Amino acid sequence: MQFQSELKQAKLLKRYKRFLVDIDTAQGELTIHCANTGRMTGCADSGFTAYYSTSSNAKRKYPHSLELTQNQAGDLICVNTSMANHVVAEAIAKQQIPELINYETLTQEVKYGDENSRIDILLSDAEKPACYIEVKSVTLLEENGQGYFPDAVTARGSKHLRELVTMKQQGHRAVLFFLIQHTGIKSVAPAAHIDANYAIEIKKALAAGVEILCYRTNISSEQIVIDTTIPFVAPQ
Known part of the structure; x- marks a missing residue:
């Protein structure tokens, strides 16, 4: 991008x-x-x-x-959070994310769910289940390259996790996509010390089969593009 x-x-x-x-x-x-x-x-x-x-x-x-x-x-x-969805959508369109390739259509900001939400990215294909993708920009770095999300209590973020669980239960793919937009971050974990409820919702989402992808970005003053995956540290 x-x-x-x-x-x-x-x-x-x-x-x-x-x-x-x-x-x-x-x-x-x-x-x-x-x-x-x-x-x-x-x-x-x-x-x-x-x-x-x-x-x-x-x-x-x-x-x-x-x-x-x-x-x-x-x-x-x-620090421009509006960039995150564009970076991920562009990478998907260019087939740069192996987990999200070979879908016919990509649409953004589609209304869905029971809690009046909009999914960031929806991938559709006649031959496979739809894929609902919620994108989160990660910029909070603490010690030893450990990144966290969220950086503040987020009722909205918890709602999005519940919506993804519902989509998974209905037979669709559901993906929480952490886009790392801080070059110092080497791994990502839910910030239970900031929002304990969000970490609980993450555990529920993982148990329900929601997928979590973590990709770092290559950042310069000219562009931001998808780079490589980094580890996700699941809550205990």
Whole structure:
């Protein structure tokens, strides 16, 4: 997935009001938009390098958007969560994910389930069961390369797991896809220390046959593309 405009580099000063970030550019300080509504723990600290895009839409109050950050260890982090679905959909379309190849059609944001949800990606084929894919962007890194999801309590995330279980019970494939968008993360685990209920729902989903895929990404200031799989550490 290529960025639509050239990314420029700056120094991150602070994030506030969730959607705003102040950066220090060669031309002076600038306030830019941040599409990430999460806590962004360890992803937007003062002093990090910031990479931002510029929109051609003259109606935007803040024409610049934060796309990537780089921490003191040199790890690149995609903080624009809207990129995740596009990266996975593009990789599937290019047959780059062996577990998800040979489907006739790919559709996105399809209404489904009993809890008024939308599935991120739906793969369909006349010769096999439909495949429901929920994509989660993973950027929380703690110690020794261990990544976690979620980075905050997520009732919505638990709902998505219940919906996937229902789809599996109805005879479809159901996939929870962790897209690792932090180059320092080497494995992924449910963050039971942050959201114990989410870890419980993960255990229920695994028992019901929901598949979990974890793929890291190759991140640069030009593009984000699927890389290799990394281990998933299942809850005990």
